[in-house]
Amino acid sequence: MQHIGSRSQRKSVTQKLSWWAQLGHALDRRERTLPSLLLVPVLLFFIIWNIIPTLWMVGLSFYNYSMISGRPARFIGITNFADILVDNSVWLSFSKTLIWVFSTVAIETALGLLLGLLFWGSAKLPGRRLALTMIFAPMMITPVAASIFFRLMYDPTFGVISWVISLLTGQAAPNLLGDRLTAFGAALAVDVWIWTPFMILITLAALGSVPRAELEAAQIDKLSWIKKFRYVILPNGKFILMLGILLRTIDSFKTMDLIFSLTRGGPGNTTELIAIVLYRKAFEAFNLGWASALAVILLLTAIAFTSIYLFILNRKQAEEA
């Protein structure tokens, strides 16, 4: 009797176990499907608006396709790429773009650091908050709007900037955007005006990531400002700073709307950055195959930038770990 009893007991235990196990598996499956299901809308969005157009563009870059010729697209292999690589005007634009990227990022980073440090150091200054809000305003204005009012300010007949310059130099008001010598610099200044606040923000974030004790130790150890920056602020804040620089680099590389509404690439081709060339080919000449090929090259360049950056970042992190 005892023997049978113990066996039936064992059986019911296994039954119970398997029932729980089954429920567990069911929950497991649900736990895996639900998150995937919730991801579907965003994935769909991403595929429709990002992946498909990109693939489409890559495909198009191997075709000779002009929207106005009325002829069907014709596969021409890498002819578009070959054409671009031997095109002097593309190389010229490309080098201008590199100068543009380098100058904007360098100036914006330097100014951003300087102003960021000033704001950070003046935590108790009255009106600091208001000043911060005001300084961030340019970043929130669309570049096209900013360009339009800068075009007005640069205007030789009634622009305020031109007027001030003529007052200072005692000469006739310059046409800054219309002069081959000054147009690039004038456009650069607008970009700096718009994007320096971003680097201020990044600088403040980087400074916020510096542990308080380290700053206090530096104070007590009587470290000079330069040493404090070099040994306390930079080691702690460099990843955020570098992220800001990367974002600015990628963004600056794509600059188009700002230039387009300021100078349309002119005078001549003085301010014709690579994105302007791309736009012209695609939407003024409607040579979509060629434009796609250029876009693919730019995409690869941007990916290369990012990879180099990530490589450096990872290596530094690995060193520190």
Added chain:
Amino acid sequence: MAEIRLDKLRKAFGETVVAVNDITITFPTSAVTCLLGPSGCGKTTLMRIIAGLETPTSGEVYFDNERVTTKSPAERNIGMVFQYPVVYKGINVYRNIELPLLEDKLDAAERDRRIKDVAEVLGLQDVLYRNVSGLDNATLQKIAVGRAVARQPKIILFDEPITNVDVNSRVQLKAALKRLSKQHNQTIIYVTHDQTEAMTLADEIALMKDGVIVQRDNPRRLYNYPNDVFGGWFLGNPGMNFVQYEVNGGAELGGPLFRKPVRFENRGGDRTVSVGIRPEYVQIHPQVAPDAAEGKLLRKSIVVGGQYLLAIQLGEHTIKAKVAPEIGEVVGESVWVECPLEAITLFGEDGAKIETELKPA
């Protein structure tokens, strides 16, 4: 050599929190003073005010009669070691210790000598030229200590420096701190909540509670004769036994602690007094002994050093006693408890010590 004098120092955060409440104290030159107290008693705030990292709400700080209350930390010329090891990243240990020295305009040979000196005391020779990243917490804290010490400031502040260091390295670091503190006759303030640390390092301990310094004394006296119930309770492991007596202004104590009545001078006319005795001073007899009160053994456990900790019921009170292994091993259910009069401190209704001598009636 610098003496630190605090005058009616007060620091309030907001309206309700008073971290430091009217503290007037002088930290003597060339001595290690520990600020000891439970978490949140204001000891760190007090130290930060001395360092200049916090501005007092009112009161003054003097270094050798020079008012420094409004001076910046850099102007105060002090060294400080924080609770979390602070090192300058991306450079080696040597350079870390060297950085503050560079600001002091010392020549290269002197800098090198000082760095090598502290490295030796702290046992950092092997890692001296290694990058600080990848070193463990204990080593990082040693670097921080070295950095503070190598500059040879007149005042060094330690804010719980070994709390975040593993147990084995603690002993080593403590020994190094002790050696360093004797080397340059500096005035050292050491904040801690660990009584063992305070007892081993301090020339004097300032016991803090709720923003005030309850007692400042050498470790031995502070331990044996606390001014206040708090000192008796906070120090020792476990803390002092307290047994309350209703005396109603009288001056005689009897059971349960004493078999024969004991007299004291009740000048304040307290109605209740607390008899305080440290567990290690309570004498336990396994057999009937003259002048000992009978109690019941409730619990027995072994503590560090092989001693036994006993919980004994005595009347309606439970008192703890720490006894030698020979006694601990043989005690039965009934024990006889004797409290030597010289080991007893009496506290009044307000918790303050009553200055009196206990005598058999």
